Amino acid sequence: MSNGTDGADESLYLPDFCTSRAALANVLIVELTALILTLAHENVGVGFWTDLSRTSLFLLWIGLAGAALLCWMRAPLNRLQVRRGSAAVLLLISALIAVISAGAYYLGRSDLVENAGASALFPPDLAPFLARNGVIGFVVTALALRYFYVTHEWRRNIEMQATARVHALQARIRPHFLFNSMNTIASLTRSNPAVAEEAVQDLADLFRANLSDKRDTITLEQEYEVARTYQRIEELRLGSRLRVDWKIDSLPRKALVPGLMLQPLLENAIYHGIEPQPGGGTVTVTGELSGNLITIVVRNPVGNYESEREGNRLALANIRERLGLLYGERGLVKSGRFDNEFIVTLRFPHVETLHEA
């Protein structure tokens, strides 16, 4: 049994610090921080420019060493999950700051600096210097990580929407269904032109729903209509072998759902569950509203020989993606085989206007 909470891309969100572009961005962040620190400081003893220079020099050591460290550690860090990776980066950078701060302090105490008479430029006491730098470093690093994370998520979301669109294209109505329907209509044109006419209208509606891209989100009622249209065409072809039991009266009709969510599930259920059975079977669709959550369950019988096929997985992955885009973690798709049934469960919040979603 699989469920919808699997993240395909769990790698760390950090940019590649090995590139020159990241190095440049890094220097920029360092200089801005140096400017803020210097401005916030009363430049006792030394002038503003001297203070800015020494602060930037100090921060550049930290910035460049940090970038080098992250570049070097990139492979192991990338293997970590977001939380652990972020904690590891914070820890690494804090340790680095401590080491460099201590280095700077001892450099100030060294003969070289004393002889040059430049001791005033260096921190007088180690402990407060370390503490101050540690806290500042921690805060700045945390802010930078947050910034990288948000940018990364935003980019990933855009990519996911693009893939979802591609998958939606792939998951569109099976050619098998199209040609069989055409065959049914060709037959009905002779024997029962009135029914043939309706079938053509149904097929047109179904394809219109499949081709519309602009309205990605529709109401449950509209989606139910699309599924029913599909069901009517399949009934012409399969006759009494196909039975669909809809138990969805308790569902809110105006609830928003991604378009083409029910129809592909019905199509899968018929293709894998009903058509392979000589005597046909019943697809059951049940809907429930409990609290704020809508649950829709689609079940179909399966024979012993039938395994989960590529097309089925693709359609499920697609619905999962689109529910995820609309409802984030609150949208859930589960599927699995239980005894002689294949069961797909959809769960998502009851929302009637888009800005709630």
Place this chain on the structure above:
Amino acid sequence: MRPRVLIVDDEAPARERLRSLLDELGQADVVGEAVTGEQAVQRAAELAPDVVLLDVRMPGIDGIEAAKHMNVLEQPPAVIFTTAFDEYAMKAFDAQAVGYLLKPIRKEKLAAALAHASRLSRPQLRKIGNPGDTRSHIAVRHREGLKLIPLDEVQFFFAEQKYTTVRHLKGEDLIEDSLRSLEDEFGSALVRIHRNALVSVRYLEGIERNADGQYFVRLRGCDAPLQVSRRMASELRERFRI
């Protein structure tokens, strides 16, 4: 002579359309219809049609397996497959020059296919199934026609001179397949225990040795013990832990 045609499709509108196209063409006589692969094989044996228009995707035994069984008949019919869309089958048909028609079927194409319909050869049949697909049934020819025995019900195959006996839950029958070809096709479901016997893995129960040091297998639901060759005895024990 006008060919006698059997129409096979699980969908009523598809059968209806073929029938009316054939009526219009007036070059052939429809002698019957079948709605499943099993029924198609039965009808083909009873009616001895010249041509079978056979849907590829059907519940239970599909068109390709049905064609394999029909080929066991004394006078196998010519087969024309019909399909809405089945990329794999279409490629195989093209490669093996097997006649097929795409739904919705055009009248002219149907006429041309009827004019050129021919029997399928064994090699053609072997190559048009899905890779790794094996028959789900064994076809047995008898006086009234063809009987299909589900492979799941087969306990063992036993070879005697020219014929092979198949022993199954409902009795015994003679078939023409050789042990070698059965072993090739159903390799994972059967195991060779002797030069002259193949037994079904699912019925394998145990292995015994009599006073003379001779090994026998016990099969579930089967009284007669079957002799195991010395060479196979240890291999069987290891493989099935019996």
